[in-house]
Amino acid sequence: MAGGNRRAILVDDHPLLGLGLQAGLAAHGVELMVVEPRESGALLSKLKNLAPTLAVVDLAMPIPGGGLGLIEPLVEAGLTVIVLTGEDDELLWAEALEKGAQVVLSKGEPIEDLLIAIARVCRGEQVRPHQRTDLSYSRREHQSRMEQLLGPFQALTAREQAVLDGLMRGLTLADIANERYVSVHTVRTQAKSVLKKLNVHSQVEAVALAQRAGWVYPAP
Numbered sequence: 001m002a003g004g005n006r007r008a009i010l011v012d013d014h015p016l017l018g019l020g021l022q023a024g025l026a027a028h029g030v031e032l033m034v035v036e037p038r039e040s041g042a043l044l045s046k047l048k049n050l051a052p053t054l055a056v057v058d059l060a061m062p063i064p065g066g067g068l069g070l071i072e073p074l075v076e077a078g079l080t081v082i083v084l085t086g087e088d089d090e091l092l093w094a095e096a097l098e099k100g101a102q103v104v105l106s107k108g109e110p111i112e113d114l115l116i117a118i119a120r121v122c123r124g125e126q127v128r129p130h131q132r133t134d135l136s137y138s139r140r141e142h143q144s145r146m147e148q149l150l151g152p153f154q155a156l157t158a159r160e161q162a163v164l165d166g167l168m169r170g171l172t173l174a175d176i177a178n179e180r181y182v183s184v185h186t187v188r189t190q191a192k193s194v195l196k197k198l199n200v201h202s203q204v205e206a207v208a209l210a211q212r213a214g215w216v217y218p219a220p
Contacts, residue, residue, distance in 0.1 A: 006122045007031045008054035009047065011070060012084070013061055017107070021056075021118070024111060028119035037061040040073035052079060054122055057101075059085040059092065068096060075100035082121055084114065091142055094135035103127045104135075149213035155197045158220065163190045165217035168207050 006029055010018050018034035025032045033050055035043065037058075055074045059067040067083070074081050083096045083104040093104040102121060105114055117127050156164065166176035173191060177184045191203060200206050209215075 007033070007050070007052045008056060008118070008122060009050060009052045010034045010056045010084075011037055011043065011061070011067065012056070012058040013037050014058070020111060021115070024115040025118060028115055028122075030119050030122045032056075037063050037067075039063050039065075040070050043070065044073060044077055047077070047079075054082065054118075055079045056082045056084050056118060059083060059087050059096065068092070068099065071096060071099040071101050080121060082118060090135055090138050094139040097132050097135060103131060146214060149209070150215060152198050153210070153213065153215050156194060157190075160190050160194045160197070161217055163187055164194050164206060164210060164215075165219075167191070167203050168210055168217070 008025070008030055010021060010032055012018060012034070013036070015034070018032075022032045022034065033052065035046060035050070038046070055070075057067045057070055057074070061067050063069070067085070071081050071083070081101045083093070083101045084107060085093075085096075085104065086107040087093075088106070088108075096104055103117065105117055107114075120127050153161075162180065163176055166179065171179070173187045174184050177187045180187070194206055195201065195203070198206050198209055200209055
């Protein structure tokens with residue numbers, strides 16, 4: 001991109017932001033066009049006439065898959081992608097980079113910092129090269145913690161999983177027994193086994209642990 005086309009598009013549903021970036025980037029020699037958020041097929045069709053080399057994409061947009069779903073199609077179409085977002089979830093940032101975005105910028109940053117970063121990418125320069133490594137590490141750490149949390153749930157039998165699922169849906173042991181056509185005694189025994197395997201002392205703690213771990217009942 002260095003020395004070549006410095007035409008970029010902004011895919012965002014906040015028109016005031018677009019106006020501000022347009023004016024600021026013009027001073028850096030970058031022509032910015034604002035396009036309406038739309039699903040990837042329609043957007044790529046729209047871009048044929050605009051011929052940008054850089055796309056600045058918001059993540060939170062009212063289209064299927066949000067901005068995250070646009071990244072891969074845009075990269076495959078030969079565009080460099082920058083994410084400019086108000087989201088502060090580092091796991092979401094890491095996913096955007098994995099899908100092919102070159103860098104993630106926060107809408108909370110000073111406007112001049114954003115303009116400089118976008119202009120530098122337009123010139124083919126590296127911006128925040130350590131971001132990808134840092135966010136990838138954070139995501140791996142998160143996945144490791146989640147795997148540790150989910151480990152005890154793998155020891156539950158299918159019937160114990162069904163009991164835990166019932167508890168998570170707010171059912172009483174009697175409700176679960178009626179739903180499964182078994183005795184309350186049977187369900188109570190299975191519930192006790194669930195508590196033991198999860199190393200908790202109450203049904204409330206078991207439900208809280210399941211929610212924290214993101215456990216989902218693997219329905220038969």
